Amino acid sequence: MRKSRTPAPPVDSELKALDAHWRAANYLAACQIYLMDTNPLLEQPLQPEHIKPRLLGHWGTSPGLNLIHTHLNRIIAARGRDTLAIWGPGHGGPAVLANSWLEGSYSEIYPDVGRDAAGMGRLFKQFSFPGGVPSHVAPETPGSIHEGGELGYALSHAYGAAFDHPDLLVACVIGDGEAETGPLAASWHSNKFLDPVHDGAVLPILHLNGYKIANPAVLARLPESELDDLLRGYGHEPLHVSGDDPKSVHKAMATALDTAVDRIDAIQRAARDGKTTQRPRWPVIVLRTPKGWTGPSEADGLQISGTWRSHQVPLADVRDNAEQLGLLEKWLRSYRPEELFDAAGRPTEQVLACIPEGKRRLGATPYANGGLLLRELPLPPLERFAAPVDKPGVSVHEPTRVLGTYLQQVMEATRDRRDFRLVGPDETASNRLDAVYGATGKAWQAETLDVDEHLDRHGRVMEILSEHTCQGWLEGYLLTGRHGLFSCYEAFVHLVDSMVNQHIKWLRTTRRLGWRRSIASLNYLLTSHVWRQDHNGFSHQDPGFTDHVLNKAPEAVRVYLPPDANTLLSVAEHCLASRDYVNVIVAGKQPTYDWLSLDAARTHCARGAGIWQWAGTDDGTREPDVVLACAGDVPTQEVLAAAQLLQRHLPELSVRIVNVVDLARLLPHDEHPHGMTDAEYDALFTPDKPVMFAYHGYPWLIHRLTYRRAGHRHLHVRGYKEIGTTTTPFDMVLRNDLDRYRLVMDVIDRTPGLAVRTAAIRQEMEDARTRHHYWIREHGVDMPEVTDWTWNG
């Protein structure tokens, strides 16, 4: 365990040095918003031509972030403790960039922005400038794992980073705006899942600067006692730091941080020495400082600092308004840059005094570049877990249950390394992955009762009824170099639509940054899917998450629909070993026929889409009369049953069965790395034969993926048409026209020359649908299945 000596309270000279660092950071932050590269040290009087033509960025939160960064530097340097900072108000990009430049980590990563006057000029100009760097803390920012543009995820990211990093302190700044969001509000309870033995610590710093874009913040306008009640109710002990006098705030902040870290040390020591198993009351710091602190106090007769008016650019007209330019110059010179930087633009020793060394610097910590810490996941061979399959359609397995036995082994193999977690909103057992409890329990630090099962103070299954918190935890865990899987009801993964957007944007950007190392993919297992919501009905039926992610960067997105147990195993193995993707796996938990042996599954999944010759009447020597395609477990079963019906009723018809596991295969080759060439596509689907495609989700997605293909005009897709309720599984496919009989009718209707001579068969199919319909309504269950699979192969 790392050192835990408490530094002495700062003496005057140290306070002065801290203040110098803070002033330097404030100067650099303000200048990024305003200045071009021509007068970085204000050696000349400020002129309009020194000012950027577009003033963009967020000043209001920056001085607060700078204060926190300055003081984190102090405790890191004094205690030698690995620390990661999460900047919830990440729109305060200028602050974090300023600090990274001051500590030198910026110039190490971006040598063209050196720690000198020329580099300072570049630092200023590039900010929010076309071809430069984004205005927020972003993937490009050293030390960051968190883009602060979409608010809500700071604290769950912080906990994700802390899990299984016992030596790490994660300082998490939460703005009072972000604190109003749902995801943030839920994530306070993460402390009921933080193991003081195996996990690091999270120190939330609630920064109340009082205002959002245009409104006061709710938490800033509670009486202090009510806010304290709230924080205690969240399981924290508040430490307050307030004021607008820098010297007294520096003192109070140093004391608060020392107190907080001492308490954290004491908590961890007690737990690790086995002296207590009580859930501790972790510290939280409440920092109240004015919005836009140290910025202009007034302009045009209106108060600026201490109000929402300093949220973005407090003086917006400096290029054209001489009075404002004067105010800006006065403001920038108030930091006394000549005391902070030498003539060459290098920060003075006093400014640098508080900065820790090497990888302990917040902009240089490997915890913020998780790929540096990542180890290969020890994946067990699939053979031990695979369903034995001699012939398709004989045995039956619950695919996710089979996957659970595999995941159990992954948990076993990472027992000591502790770098794999399974997260989910109270659904691990419901999703039939409960074999994992043979290897580890569910993380839980709150009270327990004798009747409870699988709760475990040191468990690595994470369950909280908040998809947002699950997602945030897993993102934080992956971004700091570990592995994981999120299992979720298919319909409710839409809750994290917006979060996954941001993660994919993050991955897209980091893939292009040479210094960012690859991280493990974010893997979703979407189960309890649209076709099997027997208990819940319409509200639980939505297969649209795949549509959502396929709008995003193709280089980072993969969607898989394994149709049975062995294909699920093969896909899961691939995804768990992959890097820098968001992998969406849609798979059922209900008993499903086994179609493929493990070997066949591997070959099929590696191809991503293929002909199942054994299931069709297509002999492979010529083009078939018709193609029946499928993606997803339920559609696959219906297509195979339709193929059986066709074989019986229309044995002379040559029917090809194509199964698609990897949805992106359907996209053109130049739009997705997995996309098929037109030749490959035509070889599977033909360029001109009727194709009936039974798809798991909304049918138009398949059209959206294939509209450029020659054969597209012959493509007919069946899928979920947003028709649902609490009913039987077969009634669901009937209602949505995805059933085997309808597919046969589609073949009849769409294969040239077939309609006339097959009217009787068509009528028989129609009758079968009606028969099923009435049987289900009368008996309340599906008709006993009669499919007797007979294959050619």
Added chain:
Amino acid sequence: MRKSRTPAPPVDSELKALDAHWRAANYLAACQIYLMDTNPLLEQPLQPEHIKPRLLGHWGTSPGLNLIHTHLNRIIAARGRDTLAIWGPGHGGPAVLANSWLEGSYSEIYPDVGRDAAGMGRLFKQFSFPGGVPSHVAPETPGSIHEGGELGYALSHAYGAAFDHPDLLVACVIGDGEAETGPLAASWHSNKFLDPVHDGAVLPILHLNGYKIANPAVLARLPESELDDLLRGYGHEPLHVSGDDPKSVHKAMATALDTAVDRIDAIQRAARDGKTTQRPRWPVIVLRTPKGWTGPSEADGLQISGTWRSHQVPLADVRDNAEQLGLLEKWLRSYRPEELFDAAGRPTEQVLACIPEGKRRLGATPYANGGLLLRELPLPPLERFAAPVDKPGVSVHEPTRVLGTYLQQVMEATRDRRDFRLVGPDETASNRLDAVYGATGKAWQAETLDVDEHLDRHGRVMEILSEHTCQGWLEGYLLTGRHGLFSCYEAFVHLVDSMVNQHIKWLRTTRRLGWRRSIASLNYLLTSHVWRQDHNGFSHQDPGFTDHVLNKAPEAVRVYLPPDANTLLSVAEHCLASRDYVNVIVAGKQPTYDWLSLDAARTHCARGAGIWQWAGTDDGTREPDVVLACAGDVPTQEVLAAAQLLQRHLPELSVRIVNVVDLARLLPHDEHPHGMTDAEYDALFTPDKPVMFAYHGYPWLIHRLTYRRAGHRHLHVRGYKEIGTTTTPFDMVLRNDLDRYRLVMDVIDRTPGLAVRTAAIRQEMEDARTRHHYWIREHGVDMPEVTDWTWNG
């Protein structure tokens, strides 16, 4: 103001009657899960053939919901106060259905399910039965405005219902599972926005039954003092009711409800008499009773009641296992149905004693069928707000600012009626709708400072930095018969993807229920859109919400992209007057050329898509050589600029300009009520000419909407390709190939016969792109615009 006499504490006979009602509801709830229609009163010994073949539903929460319903009946009857119940654990459908049947409201709406033995049989059989009713509280359930399938929105719905309903009490049951979600956690702070003068009251009832599907609930496992801290921190005063002895729980629950309602009365009286403007501390009831209370305590040696094992169907094998069947019979008979129902199956007088009368019954309140309360919104004439437009492309307006002046008038016109609200996550001013503050302020009950602006204890603009809470408030407001608009940054509306799913599902279902009256549409104004994120960059760029909603029920979804101020006014007027839709309006806030006069805008918007002959060189007498189509403000400007370039460089080319406002017009006629016929589509877009379509969002959406059209193979779409950062507006269109020069190049590349003779023009376009690129990188701003619009018309 309604009566507020406190009823006397219940005497023994009343307690017995309450218990009889509760037992009856429990009996009816359990029987719905298990029984067919053949033995509803258990007159015969229970046999396997009395049991449903599929046992589906949720028992665990039902006895708690029944207890609450029983006691709400008591206070409603005693106090004569209009009350609406929100059943957060709405998966406990059997409980709410049981209560509605007991009070008679069910049979009034569904006469075939009468309040007698035959009706009781139907009540049982139909539950979760194919062709019957869903397992959750659903649109089909009397008294409901809230489907409890997707958890998180109970409390925000409750507040939405209470706003501007001063006489209404909204009792909101929050399960301890739901309490873990982000949206629910955020919505506790809604009390900072509830005006005790003009709004009704919300009484949260936090029901801790201890378990979710498979896990303990976090809030149920906090020490009581910590939970109290939390609730006080949320601004509430907790009242506790705990136990498993029915008699003492009935007593405690009656007392707690009396106390709570007395406090609410006192709070409202003090505020309405002007005696205080202090934010009150509203009561909250914490109800701790066992999960599956009164159900089987044990089966197969495992504890059932009081654990997660009673979440759904506690005895799952009753049809095949005689011992379980015996346990079920014992369980059902434990309610002593023979005391609760007469021989004809009618509830006894004792059971009915607590039930209020007529429209005060929870299943009959018009507040739960908001269309009954809805009044036409008094919409002012648009003429006063329209931008004067003599010629396209001369004047410039910020469309949302113009809309703001109109909304101000809507606020004025509803000043006394108080049935219109504007919600948004701290963005009303940022989205330039701040003219509304001329008519009303921002609702705010927390502390204020002198420097604050537009905060108003009685305001009807609602701002909290939680899109979830905004959406929940507005849904609750609309569902109880009022009007509203949600203005949101386009990218972050994805936060409510899952919520809007549920609302659309609700609308789809209610449209088919004769007894549900139409409600006002849910209107979104998405602004601060993808093309103008100058301050924020990539994290704020996502136009995918339209893709998301267009997956849902077409009868309930509309998407509009007005290209200028007057079209925005026309679309907004239409949406605000509409019913039962989700309307998504995407419009810019930045200065935009005015293209259409108000009259022209009205005509164009009524058509939804049309030819702008004045902007093209298509004389209307024959098919053009090429069509330039656009949807959205930025694409429209680029298309018109491209048309100007073509006019200058290729004057002989006949170019038609088509603008699409109503996106669903592109869909086939039989897939959306707004969809064009093929003839209409071809008349606009031609069946065989090249069409360059510049679209606001992801380009493949346009393909997804049009793939069935004859001309689709000639369609080329430009849009947002997920390429973004902090940069200038023109750089954004350049990077995504949506700029005017690229569009001209597209025309050249795709119009047969044009490529060879126009190589020089194409090169000129390419050069212009390069010139812009370098200018922007050098100067940090876009090149000054030189377009001099010259029109034919």
